[in-house]
Amino acid sequence: MHNYSFFDRDLSWLLFNGRILMEAEKGELPVMERVNFLSIFSSNLDEFYRVRMPVILALHKLSKHTTPDKEDVLAEAQSIIERQQQKFGKIFADQLIPLLKESKVQLLFNEPLPVTIQDQVSDYFFSQVMAFLQPVDLSETGKKFFPENNRLYFLVNLGLTKSKERTVLLNIPSNQLPRFYSITTDGQQYIIFLDDIIRHNLHKLFKNEEVSGCYSFKITRDAELDLKDEYHGDLSEQIEKQLLKRDMGMATRFLHQPNIPLRTLHFITEKLGLQGSSIIEGGMYHNLKDLMGLPVNLPGARYSRWQPAINAALIEESSIFDYINKRDCIFHAPYQSYNSILRFFNEAAIDENVQEISVTLYRVASDSRIVNALISAACNGKKVRVMVELKARFDEANNIKWAKKMKAAGVEIIYSDKALKVHAKVALVKRLVNGRVKYAGLLATGNFNESTAAFYTDHILMTANPLLLREMELLFIFLAKKAKTSAGYPVDFKHLLVAQFNLQQRFIALIDREIENVKQGLPASITIKLNNLEERILISKLYEASQAGVKILLIVRSICCIIPGVKGMSENITVRRIVDRYLEHGRIFIFNNNNDPEIFLGSADWMNRNIYRRIEVCFPVYDQNIKAEIMAIIQLQLNDNIQAVSLNGQLQNIEIDKHEPLIQSQREIYQLLQQKIYDKV
Structure with a gap:
């Protein structure tokens, strides 16, 4: 090698x-x-x-x-x-x-409160904030305290002399109160951090003592769950127990404000056992992710909304399944309305011809219409089988909640193997129409989640293609059996690319075909769009293709371990990254195939976890109109010279020369799909 x-x-x-x-x-x-x-x-x-x-x-x-x-x-x-x-x-x-x-x-x-608002701020402190404050005197012998993960705290030094000084830990209750408090007076809006409301009123909290210092900090903890492979009980129960311990994990970062006295820093580091964590001096305020909730309502202060396009032809159909039977169709969220996907599940729940519904769920909305439709389907007498991934990081509790509700309604719940996540995004509906079994399916690049669909760019294929849907049924049968017996068995997927079966091998074969074509003087190129690119076998194969002369165009949103533009290794590889109003999330794979492009969409990034520790599904695009649409979208992204950057050999973000025509791909894609005319059959 x-x-x-x-x-x-x-x-x-x-x-x-x-x-x-x-x-x-x-x-x-x-x-x-x-x-x-x-x-x-x-x-x-x-x-x-x-x-x-x-x-x-x-x-x-x-x-x-x-x-x-x-x-x-x-x-x-x-x-x-x-x-x-x-x-x-x-x-x-x-x-x-x-x-x-x-x-x-x-x-x-980091400035004093204006005199004109101090009375209102103090009133808010007394009436709202004080109820949530829980000071802990760390100077008391044997006194212990365990700061919760990413919660905000103050260290308050009381007493004017070092010999008599005591240190009190005080919570900043931003998990129970808004982080920001707004006051408008005489046309002027003031926004005050909850931290500063407490700082300003410390002397009212510690009435009989002198406050000699007040310093903010937070601790970040390891988030991994310790799942035991040999555990034989209910997986959801094991995960629920582990979730209670997640915020008790090892401290990885102790972030504190500047100018904290060294004696106080040493005291708190030893008192809280933080010697093994990264001790970092930050700003006066932490958890600035809370800025997302800043109460500002100025005209023009935010993006104007792009109204999602609606498929008028689909609306005119009395049955979404009749529509799918006539043609494959694709939806590009959030440019196009996600209501069509909701309708797919809603109709399946009440359609008298529907016998079975099978679906994989990785991350669902907190108030999921899709899950409610599945519950209704079960209540309506349909067999509903749901593969719920309980190990979706930071969504475990939400997924457990919905799994319990579905189970109570009679839904068959399947949990994945402890060592294997199911990251595929597929749904299958089985209908009996005039004595004949008919299938309809969804294959997607992103989760069935109507909340994230408003700002994640994804592609969802609706199809009645029996070649794809029969293989989807085989996958669900495999998952159900593996969940019950932990024993796998080979499945021969010819159309779908499924991690753990044929996905890596098929991608390697597709790259090899481009290498062979370029050696024969035929057109050869590879265009891939991913969230993350890490897996070394596939990267090595791309390096090999580059050395053979295959032109490789990559759009990689975040993690990228391939090094582009290195002579003798990757001079034919370019990498771009797009960050704009929507989060780029779709995975697209295009192989030139001697100018007869073969296109796949799917759930799989090229990461070690996706290739080796997950069930992923990538699916071919067979419809020529949909192929042309995907190609048009990718071309706009490759031509983006406003929101795209190129990555150099050090993977630094290099701005692209802004020459005419100026192309902002997300805006252009939105306009392209707004103009799309849906053929009526």
Whole structure:
């Protein structure tokens, strides 16, 4: 095997988060959209410390003993984060807060409260905030406290002399009260952090003592669940028990405000057992993901809404299943209305011809219309089989809740193997019409979730193609049997690409065909759009194709371990990244095939977890009109010179030359699909 190079996945992801900051910097964006990008950056970084930093810390300790000369990913990650945090602070304090102030919205940021609003703030403190405050004196011998994950706290030093000083830990109850409090007076809006409301009134809380210092902090903890393979009980019960422990995980980050006295820092580090975590000096305020909820309602401060297009031809059909029987159709969320997908499930629930419904659920909406339709279907006497993935990170509790409700309604609930996630997004409806069995199915690149469908770009195929749907039925039969017996068996998928069966092998064969074509002087190219690209066997195969002369165009939203543009290895590979108003989420695979493109859509990123530890489904696009539509969408994204950046050999985000015509792909795709004429059959 060739000695190829790969970029570190965690450093790559951090550079993607830097791309989010680039949006927050853009002066042409509405001010609150820029604020929202800061919120997304902050939320992403919290998740990084919960999910990836424990891995980095463990590998760092291991490499010091085994490969001391190995690149120090921990040091590089901390350096990148520090630079990004400084940039975050400058964008927020130097650009966005002054912009809001120009519109008579004053977000009070590390500054005293104006005298004119102090009485109102104190009234709010006494009537609303004080009820939730729970000070803990850490100076008492034997006193212990366990700060919850990503909750906000103050360390309050009381007493004027070091010898008599005591330290009190005080919660900032942002999990129970809004993070921001708004007061409007004489046409001027003031927005105050909950933190500052408490700071301003500390002397009223500690009436008989002098407050000598008040310092904010938060602790981020490892989020992994410890699922035991040998556990023989109900998986949902095991996960519920583990969820109670998730916020008790190892501390990976202790983030504190500047200028905390060294003695206080040492005291709290030892008192709370934080010696093994990353101790980081941040700003005065933490959890700035809360900026998403900033109470600002200025005209033009947010994107104007793009109304999703509606399939008029489908609306005119009395049955969605009759419509699907006539043709394959595809929906591109959020550009097109998700109501058609809801209708698919709703109609299946009440259609007297429907006998069975099978569906995989990975992340569902908190108030899911789709799950309610499945419950109704079971109540209406239909056999409903739902593969619920309980191990969908941070959605476990929601999925358990819905699984219990469905089970109570008579839905057959299937849980995946403990070591294997089911990440496929497929649904199958079996009908009996005039004595004949007919199938209708959904195959999607994203979750069946009407909430995220409003801002995730995904592609959902509706089809009655028996070649695809028979294989979907075989997959559901396999999953049901494996859940009961833990024993797998081979399934011969000829049309679907299914991880654990044929997905990796088929992708390799498709790349090999392009290599063979280019060697014979035939047209050869590969265009792939993914969220994440990490798996080294597939990356190595792309390097091999590049060396053979195959042109490879990649659109990778976040993690990208392939290094483009390296002579002798990847000079025929280019990588682009698009960040805009919607989250790019669809996975698309296009193989030129001597100018007869073969196109697949699906759920699978090229990550180790997707290839080796999940059930994923990618599906071919056979309809020529849909193929042309996918090609048109991808071409717009490849031509984007406003929201796209290219990635260089260091995977840095490089702005693209803004030449005419200026193309913002999401806007162009929206307009393209608005103009789409639906053929009536």
